[in-house]
Amino acid sequence: MAPSEPGEFALTDDHFHSHVRRRMEQRGVSKEEVRGTINAGWEATDAKPGTEGRTLVFSYDAVWEGTHYDEKEVTVYFKIEEDDLILLTVLARYGTDFPREGGTQ
Numbered sequence: 001m002a003p004s005e006p007g008e009f010a011l012t013d014d015h016f017h018s019h020v021r022r023r024m025e026q027r028g029v030s031k032e033e034v035r036g037t038i039n040a041g042w043e044a045t046d047a048k049p050g051t052e053g054r055t056l057v058f059s060y061d062a063v064w065e066g067t068h069y070d071e072k073e074v075t076v077y078f079k080i081e082e083d084d085l086i087l088l089t090v091l092a093r094y095g096t097d098f099p100r101e102g103g104t105q
Helices: 018-027 031-040
Strands: 052-064 067-081 084-095
Touching: 018 084, 031 052, 031 067, 031 084
Parallel strands: none
Antiparallel strands: 052 067, 067 084
C-alpha cells in the first residue's frame, strides 16, 4: 500500500504499541476504528512532513464524557518504514455533521 492511497493494510496487535493504546483508551477509540480509518479514511491534510494521516467519520449515537454525540471523527497518524506501518497517535473528536472527504457532508 502506498502511504497516500487508501487500501487494505493488515494491522496486528503488534502495531498497537503502549503509547497508541493509551491514547486510544483516553480518547475512546477502538482497534476496529483505527483499522477502518487506515483502510477507508481520507488523507489528513494536517499531517507533518514525513508522516501520513487518515481521517474517517463514524456514526456514534452515544454518550462520551457525559454528553450525547451523533458522530465520532477519528484521525490516525502513522509512518511507513520499509513497507511496515508504524502507528504514531490517534485522535478523536465527538460532534455532529463533521465534514467528509472533499469537504462534503
